[in-house]
Amino acid sequence: MRAGLRSPRPTLRLRLTLFNGVLLVGALSAFVLLSWLLVTDALRPAEHLAPGTVVVLTDGRELDAATWQDQIADQASRELLAKALVALVAISAVGVLGAYAVVGRALRPLQQVTSTARRLGEQTLDQRIRYAGAGDEVAELAATFDDMLDRLSAAFEAQKRFVANASHELRTPLAVMRTEVDVTMADDTADVAEYRRMATVVRDASERANGLVDALLVLASSEAQSGRRLVRKVPADLSDGVCAALSAMQVETRRLKLDVRTALDPAVVVGDPSLLERLAGNLIENAVRYNHLHGRLWARTGSHGPHVYLLVGNTGFEVDQADVPGLFEPFRRGGRERTGARGSGLGLSIVRAVAAAHGGTVSAVAQPGGGLEVTVTLPAADDAPGMAGAPGDAAGPRAVRAG
The missing domain is CATH 1.10.287 (Helix Hairpins)
Known part of the structure; x- marks a missing residue:
């Protein structure tokens, strides 16, 4: 054979x-x-x-x-x-x-499962078995197969949107750079000042493209580790990430004259320090980037039972609570158009992916009058200190007021 x-x-x-x-x-x-x-x-x-x-017979x-x-x-x-x-x-x-x-x-539903699976492709993910027989094990298998197809279809659609949005976001700075270079090179009267202006525009566009690529890599790395063992697992304090992020955004907070208030209790988790630092940094950057002049920003960390939390809130433009879940999707900016919007629209997507990779959750609540409050909850480290308190408690924190 x-x-x-x-x-x-x-x-x-x-x-x-x-x-x-x-x-x-x-x-x-x-x-x-x-x-x-x-x-x-x-x-x-x-x-x-x-x-x-003796027996006498009839004959x-x-x-x-x-x-x-x-x-x-x-x-x-x-x-x-x-x-x-x-x-x-x-x-x-x-x-x-x-x-x-x-x-x-x-076994007819099994044949339907087989034939449907053979016909499946990227363009035929809308097909379903829709078995309507007795509620037995075969019906359960058919229903499970339909549910799996629903999840696959949703994943493919999300992937298509992600690729389309990513290509759009990358194409915009590249188009800006090429336009600036072509226009300046075509101008015979361009002087050194004009070339400096072009170089500044190209540098800014390249930084935007580089930042987007970095964000995409972090998002991909976080999602790849979601549900699996993290590559790095060491103790890390979320409050340290908040302090580092506030320090990095000091110039911007001063420019906007923000009232920054923090109440940072120890919030020790076991995980990847770089990803956790990016999680806190994205929340602080979003809270500053989507704020307004003389606005407010508040951040709190602490522990509650077997979990630690990081809460970051800010004032800003109004957000409908019904639109909040969509903010965690890639390239969503609270209803703003992509073109000309601040940031890449990946901040909260990265936050959600990092939280999921560490076995945690993230939620957000729209604030009355404008703004957003985001809470990340993660499993606490076994030796995490300060197991008292809850979100909103400010007893014994490292309180800082800036602005």
């Missing part, structure tokens, strides 16, 4: 039918044997007669009772076996055919 070729095997329908046939034939054979034993035992009345008893012949008994028993046994074998063959044939039909009907 050539490698890669397997000998044909009987289908599940045929195997179930054969199994049912073997059981049926075995049960009927046992019944026939039992009947034969009972009949042969019942046809022995001469055993109760005296020795030498006038006289036979010994024991001999006559043996003849009757042999004849009854042969007739019983002949008729029983005919009945056995007939009932077995009907049983096997019936089992083949019933098993085929029961």
Whole structure:
């Protein structure tokens, strides 16, 4: 036999039918044997007669009772076996055919699953089995397969949107750079100042493209580790990440004259420090970037039972609570158009991916009058200090007021 070729095997329908046939034939054979034993035992009345008893037949012949008994028993046994074998063959044939039909009907959804799976492709993910039979295991399998197709379809659609948005975001700075270079090079009267202006625009666009690529890499890395073991697992304090992010955004917070208030209790988790620092940094950057002049920014960290939390809130433009879940999707900026919007629209997507990679959750609440408050909850480290408190408590924090 050539490698890669397997000998044909009987289908599940045929195997179930054969199994049912073997059981049926075995049960009927046992019944026939039992009947034969009972009949042969019942046809022995001469055993109760005296020795030498003679039986007179209708044709006038006289036979010994024991001999006559043996003849009757042999004849009854042969007739019983002949008729029983005919009945056995007939009932077995009907049983096997019936089992083949019933098993085929029961396995029809499996055939639908197979045919649907063979037809599936990127353009045919809308097909479903939609089995409407009895609520048995086959129906459960068909429903599970349909649910899996729903998840695959949603994942493919999300991937398409992600690729389209990513290509758009990358194409914009590249188009800006090429336009600036072409316009400046085509201007014969361009001087050094014009070339400096072009270089500044190209540098800014390249920084935007580089930042987007970095964000995409972080998002991909975080999502790849979601549900699996992290590459790095060391103790890290979320409050340190908040302090570092506020320090990095100091110039911008001063420019906007933001009122920054923090209440930072220890919030130690075990995970990847770089990803956790990026999580805190993205929340602080978003809180500053989407704020307004003389706005407010608040951040709190702490622990509550077996979990630690990081809460970051800000004032800003109004957000409908119904739109909040969409803010965690890539390239979503709270209803703002992509073109000209601040940031890449990946900040909260990265936050959600990093939280999921560390076994945590993230939620957001729209603030009355504008702004957003985001809370990240992560499993606490075993040796995390300060297990008292809850989101909103400010007892014993490292309180800082800036602005």
